[in-house]
Amino acid sequence: MADRSPRPSACPPTRHPDVIHAGRAIAKDGTVVPRWMLVPPLATYALSLVVVALAWATRASLDGAWPGVTVFSLFFPAVLLSAVIGGIGPGIVTLATSGLVVTYYWLSPRGSLMFTQDSLVNLGLFGVSAGSIVLVGHLLRISARRSATTAHILKDFAEELEGRVADAVAEREAALQQLHETMKSEMVSQLTGGIAHDFNNLLTPIIGSLDMLSSRPVTPDRSKRLASGALEAAEKARMLVSRLLAFGRRQMLQPRPVDVVALLHGLSDLIQRSIGPGTRLVISLPPSLPAIRVDPNQLELALLNLTVNARDAMQDGGTLTISAQEEPAESDRSLAPTVRISVIDTGKGMDAVTLRRATEPFFTTKGSGRGTGLGLSMVHGLAGQSGGTLLLSSTPGVGTRAELRFPATDDQLSAEAPSAEIAAPSACNLRILLVDDEPLVRTGLADMLHDAGHEVVEVESAREALSLMEDCAAFDFVLTDHLMPGMNGATLAGKLRDSHPLLPVLLVTGYMGADTEVPAEIATLRKPVRQADLLQAIDRAVAGVGRFRRIDDSA
Ligand SMILES: Nc1ncnc2c1ncn2[C@@H]1O[C@H](COP(=O)(O)OP(=O)(O)O)[C@@H](O)[C@H]1O
Numbered sequence: 342m343a344d345r346s347p348r349p350s351a352c353p354p355t356r357h358p359d360v361i362h363a364g365r366a367i368a369k370d371g372t373v374v375p376r377w378m379l380v381p382p383l384a385t386y387a388l389s390l391v392v393v394a395l396a397w398a399t400r401a402s403l404d405g406a407w408p409g410v411t412v413f414s415l416f417f418p419a420v421l422l423s424a425v426i427g428g429i430g431p432g433i434v435t436l437a438t439s440g441l442v443v444t445y446y447w448l449s450p451r452g453s454l455m456f457t458q459d460s461l462v463n464l465g466l467f468g469v470s471a472g473s474i475v476l477v478g479h480l481l482r483i484s485a486r487r488s489a490t491t492a493h494i495l496k497d498f499a500e501e502l503e504g505r506v507a508d509a510v511a512e513r514e515a516a517l518q519q520l521h522e523t524m525k526s527e528m529v530s531q532l533t534g535g536i537a538h539d540f541n542n543l544l545t546p547i548i549g550s551l552d553m554l555s556s557r558p559v560t561p562d563r564s565k566r567l568a569s570g571a572l573e574a575a576e577k578a579r580m581l582v583s584r585l586l587a588f589g590r591r592q593m594l595q596p597r598p599v600d601v602v603a604l605l606h607g608l609s610d611l612i613q614r615s616i617g618p619g620t621r622l623v624i625s626l627p628p629s630l631p632a633i634r635v636d637p638n639q640l641e642l643a644l645l646n647l648t649v650n651a652r653d654a655m656q657d658g659g660t661l662t663i664s665a666q667e668e669p670a671e672s673d674r675s676l677a678p679t680v681r682i683s684v685i686d687t688g689k690g691m692d693a694v695t696l697r698r699a700t701e702p703f704f705t706t707k708g709s710g711r712g713t714g715l716g717l718s719m720v721h722g723l724a725g726q727s728g729g730t731l732l733l734s735s736t737p738g739v740g741t742r743a744e745l746r747f748p749a750t751d752d753q754l755s756a757e758a759p760s761a762e763i764a765a766p767s768a769c770n771l772r773i774l775l776v777d778d779e780p781l782v783r784t785g786l787a788d789m790l791h792d793a794g795h796e797v798v799e800v801e802s803a804r805e806a807l808s809l810m811e812d813c814a815a816f817d818f819v820l821t822d823h824l825m826p827g828m829n830g831a832t833l834a835g836k837l838r839d840s841h842p843l844l845p846v847l848l849v850t851g852y853m854g855a856d857t858e859v860p861a862e863i864a865t866l867r868k869p870v871r872q873a874d875l876l877q878a879i880d881r882a883v884a885g886v887g888r889f890r891r892i893d894d895s896a
């Protein structure tokens with residue numbers, strides 16, 4: 342049994358075992374007795390005399406009324422009462438006084454204590470019967486004592502037991518809480534370790550290349566190779582961050598109503614190519630489905646992640662089935678109908694531990710260099726951030742089923758985003774106001790813009806930008822960071838939109854906090870940005886002045 346000393350204050354304390362329960366008391370000898378047994382001995386003798394007197398009065402008032410009742414019988418209850426309350430002593434006193442009273446008043450010769458043969462016989466019979474009654478009373482007394490003690494012990498035992506159960510429950514809860522905390526910190530350290538490991542691997546070629554480029558002159562060929570090596574690693578780092586943000590549900594999503602049937606038809610070629618010729622692909626779709634509200638690029642990426650996992654699990658070939666169907670509201674017990682997308686493989690499956698941990702970031706069974714452990718965590722994060730769920734089920738040796746469910750939406754499907762097709766005139770020689778509180782980022786962005794022939798004025802806060810604009814400084818374009826101390830970029834964009842409706846504004850942001858919503862009409866671009874993406878986004882924003890919209894960037 343567990344140690345009982347440190348009991349959490351939430352538990353009711355056990356009663357002290359010496360506390361005597363209702364109706365019971367502790368006698369002088371330390372035993373537990375019924376409370377009525379605590380009458381002092383002298384009082385019990387006095388009580389004996391009182392009950393004899395009462396019996397006498399009753400007998401006298403009934404004299405001759407109940408001829409069937411023997412002259413002694415009314416004294417029997419008095420004897421019993423005294424014996425039960427006082428024990429053998431008071432019982433015998435009652436017996437003796439009753440015998441004398443009866444001899445004196447009711448046996449001949451009346452009014453005297455002369456003992457005739459008859460009276461002696463009667464008295465003898467009374468003595469034997471009353472003596473037995475004294476014994477019975479005494480036994481009753483003992484049994485009452487015993488039951489008081491037993492009840493007391495049982496009650497204490499029950500309370501003790503209750504206390505122990507409460508302790509055990511509290512201990513279990515505390516242990517569970519601790520386990521939860523441990524698991525949480527284990528997850529955090531796994532996440533931190535994973536990020537550190539992957540980033541160090543990516544930073545090594547970046548730092549190495551830049552170091553060589555800056556420390557000594559290199560041939561143009563070599564400099565190109567070094568730069569492209571560094572860029573490649575940086576691209577991978579960008580992808581890593583994007584997946585981490587997806588897991589943390591802090592991704593900058595651009596949700597819109599999506600037709601899943603069309604999306605899966607469009608993706609089927611890519612899926613077939615990614616699983617290779619050895620695996621059979623079955624895509625089973627109804628003619629139409631309700632729209633769901635999700636970021637289509639990210640949904641495609643999630644489906645590709647699931648496909649790649651299925652491919653990895655089916656090294657020796659198999660069948661990959663992708664299907665989608667509508668789940669009516671009742672069967673799902675949710676309010677809105679949902680659309681279910683299933684990705685089912687006939688691969689090696691997962692055991693219970695792998696299945697439980699599969700969506701943890703950096704959890705992989707594929708070995709270093711082959712798996713990132715970020716595929717399912719991204720899918721899980723996207724589903725969560727889009728109001729949906731990811732459900733995994735798997736049987737080792739049989740296969741795995743991944744189900745994505747998203748609530749259906751009544752929003753109308755928007756026509757294909759026109760922005761990508763707009764052949765925007767390449768804007769150049771713009772006078773651009775650049776707002777970013779981070780000097781390194783600001784300088785980097787300014788360099789890209791200078792390089793493209795634009796004139797750049799840099800400020801480090803939204804307030805500075807607003808006061809410049811108030812001073813009638815003329816700008817063709819505003820490029821602003823989102824998360825900045827004081828006023829954020831979205832607020833700045835909103836104010837500029839009111840005061841300068843024709844001025845195009847582009848928001849560049851690193852991540853979306855839960856409390857940092859950006860209105861859909863503000864054009865946004867995800868950090869980190871490459872020069873080509875930045876210039877293209879500026880072109881689109883310039884072309885789209887008057888009808889602000891988000892700019893697609895496919896990460
Ligand atoms: N379809 C699948 N069949 C069997 N195991 C899978 C499947 N999908 C995921 N897993 C398991 O879950 C782990 C985590 O998957 P994921 O997050 O995509 O990372 P990665 O693919 O980089 O390992 C995988 O390493 C694998 O053990």
Ligand SMILES: [Mg+2]
Pocket residue numbers: 646649650714715716717
């Ligand atoms: Mg994967």
